[in-house]
Amino acid sequence: MANDTNTVRIGLLGCGNVGGALIPLIEQQSDVIEARTGIRLEVTRVAVRNVARDRGVTLADGVLTRDAMAVVTDPDIDLVIEVIGGIEPARELITAALRAGKPVVTGNKELLANVGHELFAIADEAGVDLLFEAAVAGGIPLIRPLRESLRGEPVTRVMGILNGTTNFILTKMTEEGAEYATALAEAQELGYAERDPTADVEGYDAGAKAAIIASIAYGSRVVAGDVYHEGISAITAADIGVASRLGYVVKLLGIVEQDPETGAVAVRVHPAMVPKHHPLASVRESFNAVFVEGDAVGQLMFYGRGAGGAPTASAVLGDVIDAAVNLSKGTHATLGSFGRATIMGIDETSAEYLISLDVSDEPGVLHAVTGAFADNGVSIRAAEQEGIGPDARLVFITHTAREADVQATVRSLRDLDAVLKVGGFIRVIGS
Ligand SMILES: NC(=O)C1=CN([C@@H]2O[C@H](COP(=O)(O)OP(=O)(O)OC[C@H]3O[C@@H](n4cnc5c(N)ncnc54)[C@H](O)[C@@H]3O)[C@@H](O)[C@H]2O)C=CC1
Ligand SMILES: N[C@@H](CC=O)C(=O)O
Numbered sequence: 001m002a003n004d005t006n007t008v009r010i011g012l013l014g015c016g017n018v019g020g021a022l023i024p025l026i027e028q029q030s031d032v033i034e035a036r037t038g039i040r041l042e043v044t045r046v047a048v049r050n051v052a053r054d055r056g057v058t059l060a061d062g063v064l065t066r067d068a069m070a071v072v073t074d075p076d077i078d079l080v081i082e083v084i085g086g087i088e089p090a091r092e093l094i095t096a097a098l099r100a101g102k103p104v105v106t107g108n109k110e111l112l113a114n115v116g117h118e119l120f121a122i123a124d125e126a127g128v129d130l131l132f133e134a135a136v137a138g139g140i141p142l143i144r145p146l147r148e149s150l151r152g153e154p155v156t157r158v159m160g161i162l163n164g165t166t167n168f169i170l171t172k173m174t175e176e177g178a179e180y181a182t183a184l185a186e187a188q189e190l191g192y193a194e195r196d197p198t199a200d201v202e203g204y205d206a207g208a209k210a211a212i213i214a215s216i217a218y219g220s221r222v223v224a225g226d227v228y229h230e231g232i233s234a235i236t237a238a239d240i241g242v243a244s245r246l247g248y249v250v251k252l253l254g255i256v257e258q259d260p261e262t263g264a265v266a267v268r269v270h271p272a273m274v275p276k277h278h279p280l281a282s283v284r285e286s287f288n289a290v291f292v293e294g295d296a297v298g299q300l301m302f303y304g305r306g307a308g309g310a311p312t313a314s315a316v317l318g319d320v321i322d323a324a325v326n327l328s329k330g331t332h333a334t335l336g337s338f339g340r341a342t343i344m345g346i347d348e349t350s351a352e353y354l355i356s357l358d359v360s361d362e363p364g365v366l367h368a369v370t371g372a373f374a375d376n377g378v379s380i381r382a383a384e385q386e387g388i389g390p391d392a393r394l395v396f397i398t399h400t401a402r403e404a405d406v407q408a409t410v411r412s413l414r415d416l417d418a419v420l421k422v423g424g425f426i427r428v429i430g431s
């Protein structure tokens, strides 16, 4: 912080969807922020990859540079915001900023879910903030409630829609019959998707967010590699149609649970059929929603814009103000020290399952198929036949069953001569 003024001079790394929305927001709010905190925020330097690009924000001469490390090490910079994304050079830049005693605000879930523990240790050692509300569920305040308000809560489960891009795609496919590729292109155009949208559609982005949530909710370190994930790229219009006919919508869910006896943590991301009456079913477009369930507090739901430049910039700015106030007082927030979590694999989790089968039209098929379920200890809650003759398809929904048993059932079904194809396999959550 400049010695003789109340101005906190910000070095902004990245000026894309988020950085580009943050600059005008800071300009618009700076008088209010100063009146409330006594601190004036000033975006002093901005690092981007391509300085020639028109990014729709007006910056004074000399503010833009391609050299992000020069911004971090500039003695005129008090606080650093990282909205570049990816592991490197973000990791190197944040490390350098923290070691120089500069608080950092980031929206980079990929980085935090992989090497967050290393960066938090450096921040603690340096006695400065590393804040990241924007990294999980964009503009929704979730990290602060989890780490502050719910600190003493025995959290049993956190479950939610954690990726705006995939929720946008699924909404367009469900409501408008849009093609997957067209809906993805629109999400990219609207600034929701990651630079490489594979992270969104294959569940890595939601997985990174789920790992961060698990670490904070259970106070033990969960990393991206611990998360089981399936994305939405294999979801077809037919899957969405079957789900709809049966009274469900398809959502990409992140689920974080702890075994109350062993303390082991299971973190998974996969498409799921959610009953139409469930609150998560009504979460549309780029909105996110996160259910937190605790023994004492019961059920909480956090809802709002999980992606997009302006909502994410809002979360970044909240952190920037906190970090600036802490800097002026010589204090900082701390996450505490996290040991490594014991991880429970997907095999040990439970859900209901929809399994659909293309079968041959011959006597005894139903008997053989239901036998495969029974042999593996999986009980059937509902069954129906779609079509007749050679096009017949059997659709089953199980009672709650262990994933390992259901996977064994699917293997048994594939071994049956009468089963031509296991055409659909999707977990059912929230019944
Ligand atoms: N877009 C969204 O809805 C959300 C994004 N985030 C996160 O915020 C971060 C930024 O996201 P977006 O703004 O959407 O990305 P973007 O791709 O639109 O912008 C990235 C910016 O970083 C700059 N950049 C890239 N490499 C650089 C380098 N080596 N040196 C200097 N500048 C460099 C680019 O020139 C660009 O200005 C990512 O970590 C993302 O996961 C988090 C929540 C929501
Ligand atoms: N690509 C992400 C952006 C916010 O985290 C998403 O679609 O949710």
Ligand code: NA
Pocket: 133, 134, 135, 136, 137, 138, 139, 140, 141, 142, 143, 315
């Ligand atoms: Na958030």
